[in-house]
Amino acid sequence: MIPSDTHTVPGFEDEPVFEEPWQAQAFAMVVALHQNGAFTWDEWAATLSAEIHGPTKRPYYDHWLAALENIVEQKRLTSASDLRKRKVAWHDAAARTPHGQPIRLG
Amino acid sequence: MPHDHSDGPEHSHLSDIDARVRALESLLSEKGYIDSAAVDEIVDTYQTKIGPRNGAHVVAKSWTDPEFRNWLERDATAAIHSLGYTSRQGEHMQALFNSDQVHHLVVCTLCSCYPWSVLGLPPTWYKSPPFRSRAVIDPRGVLQDFGINIPDDVSVEVHDSTAEMRYIVIPERPTGTDDWSEDALSKLVTRNAMIGTGFALSPAEVS
Incomplete structure (x- = not known):
């Protein structure tokens, strides 16, 4: 098969970079926090590496998200209990939002 | 906050992972550590503006501009x-x-460090544990999985990326491209060629 344009050249478009929107959000939050000086890239790499090499094998972005939760707690940007409470609040918000409408915290 | 447990199919449902991401984003933006618009901008930049094209430009320039190639060798x-x-x-x-x-192959055994500024976001296989571990133990076998056969008299060097050091492979310039422009050459440079899991395309493959 002859590619008709550069978008079909092998190696450029064989898969999406993010499988789900939350992965893109989690990725970008780390870049944003680093840009804002919340942690160094070395600190991030070490946190992510510890998570990836931990006892639980998970998909890459699951590790990424867990590492993000760890580093924001280590850096005291927020606490694990605040994150837990806020997660429950989002579940509650979803449960009272009619399907198809944007979910907002009360 | 009143709990409404009447969430039937007519109501929304968030996956646990989605709720965790929303919890992080809402808390961190309330506290001023991130700005939601900036987060969206970063997603857009990495998905559409940065990508292997940047790296392809670097490679094509190194093929056509000896001075740039020297600079790239000294201080990439x-x-x-x-x-x-x-x-x-x-x-x-x-x-x-x-x-x-010599054929170079790049891997990150530690945590999938990747040269984002020139290659965009890493492909899924780059982040997979089998690639990360096998690339070091059996690089020729991994390359064969990608359809790349390296002759025995060519050595294979594996480079492990770190948080401080990232690599870009400059593949060999394909034959039959002597009179090609930098722009045309850049279309021969695939992402895999710049990781070392591929070669640059031949003119026949893109004509």
């Missing part, structure tokens, strides 16, 4: 920066030149 970070591609993570770049004697 500065040479790449001169084309406008700046890393937000501040790590150093090193260019690895394939030849008829």
